[in-house]
Amino acid sequence: MGGDTVIGMTRYDKNPTGAGRAVTVRGLVKHYGETKALDGVDLDVAEGTVMGVLGPNGAGKTTLVRILSTLLTPDAGQATVAGYDVVRQPRQLRRVIGLTGQYASVDEKLPGWENLYMIGRLLDLSRRDARARADELLERFSLTEAARRPAATYSGGMRRRLDLAASMIGHPAVLYLDEPTTGLDPRTRNEVWDEVKAMVGDGVTVLLTTQYMEEAEQLASELTVVDRGKVIAKGGIEELKAKVGGRTLRVKPADPGELRPLAAMLDELGITGLAATTVDTDGGALLVPILSDEQLTAAVGAVTARGITIASITTELPSLDEVFLSLTGHRAGAPQDTPAADDREEVAV
Ligand SMILES: Nc1ncnc2c1ncn2[C@@H]1O[C@H](COP(=O)(O)OP(=O)(O)OP(=O)(O)O)[C@@H](O)[C@H]1O
Numbered sequence: 001m002g003g004d005t006v007i008g009m010t011r012y013d014k015n016p017t018g019a020g021r022a023v024t025v026r027g028l029v030k031h032y033g034e035t036k037a038l039d040g041v042d043l044d045v046a047e048g049t050v051m052g053v054l055g056p057n058g059a060g061k062t063t064l065v066r067i068l069s070t071l072l073t074p075d076a077g078q079a080t081v082a083g084y085d086v087v088r089q090p091r092q093l094r095r096v097i098g099l100t101g102q103y104a105s106v107d108e109k110l111p112g113w114e115n116l117y118m119i120g121r122l123l124d125l126s127r128r129d130a131r132a133r134a135d136e137l138l139e140r141f142s143l144t145e146a147a148r149r150p151a152a153t154y155s156g157g158m159r160r161r162l163d164l165a166a167s168m169i170g171h172p173a174v175l176y177l178d179e180p181t182t183g184l185d186p187r188t189r190n191e192v193w194d195e196v197k198a199m200v201g202d203g204v205t206v207l208l209t210t211q212y213m214e215e216a217e218q219l220a221s222e223l224t225v226v227d228r229g230k231v232i233a234k235g236g237i238e239e240l241k242a243k244v245g246g247r248t249l250r251v252k253p254a255d256p257g258e259l260r261p262l263a264a265m266l267d268e269l270g271i272t273g274l275a276a277t278t279v280d281t282d283g284g285a286l287l288v289p290i291l292s293d294e295q296l297t298a299a300v301g302a303v304t305a306r307g308i309t310i311a312s313i314t315t316e317l318p319s320l321d322e323v324f325l326s327l328t329g330h331r332a333g334a335p336q337d338t339p340a341a342d343d344r345e346e347v348a349v
């Protein structure tokens, strides 16, 4: 077999456009009747990187992924993946991509192993190669023990890992992950992130859609923020985070009378670069905008050193709503329910 063939599949033609880009999207438009799901989207994903596409419900994320997977035809604009045009070269394009959809795609009645074997066979692998690939991927995604059990008996995280394994069977050069952890608990979410990081370590280019800032932060190097079918911001994570403004430390003293003295104390303390604290009288809490771990440590230290009873102390990551608010000046106009600012973590004090 020639050097360009991996178990019967055509290997990713390294760089047919010579551009170093795995995905190029220009002016993509897609309507569903009256709905403009995509309204002139431009996007570039460099080879070997993770592009996070961030947006609320209905932003057009799945529509974009479906067009880039050749499952939908655009109304206007162009898109190439690994140099292949989505409209003119769908067959070649499908050979270099993997897709883990928003909704689980495995057959629940079949055991994990059978699922992978079947997909391998659908991708034209020989019986032997399909078997070997199923074994290899189950091992890789820590599912060997559960290989013979029906997927219906798997936990949410195991199912998502099986989905990822399924999308990797054809050795994709470009992998689309459409909201891969929506609905998973935080621990399981972390497991999935670890797997994705490992795949990226192997050189796979990833286009990840998500509604979670934290997920984007964990996995993506670049972000494209979409809202109502339009790109409203793009750039590096740090760039966007700086625009959004970091975390907020929320301190709730047991005695609301302590709110203003605490705020004054923090402002007088002169913690480097710490922006002014505000008082949320309704919530009975102090809000301290935090940009660094050092500021967090210093602020928590100062509050606890005061020796008063604290009812709660939490940090809040910027929510998707806050990102939109700061980028566009208006709240994300999600037609359905947008996840609330639920990225709260307790700070050990
Ligand atoms: N098959 C369809 N028929 C009609 N309208 C559709 C169809 N699919 C999507 N839409 C509409 O197109 C817009 C974009 O939908 P899309 O599924 O791409 O958004 P999304 O960003 O993936 O949202 P979510 O986060 O909820 O998955 C929405 O207004 C949606 O209601």
Ligand SMILES: [Mg+2]
Binding pocket: 061, 062, 063, 102, 178, 179
């Ligand atoms: Mg979607």
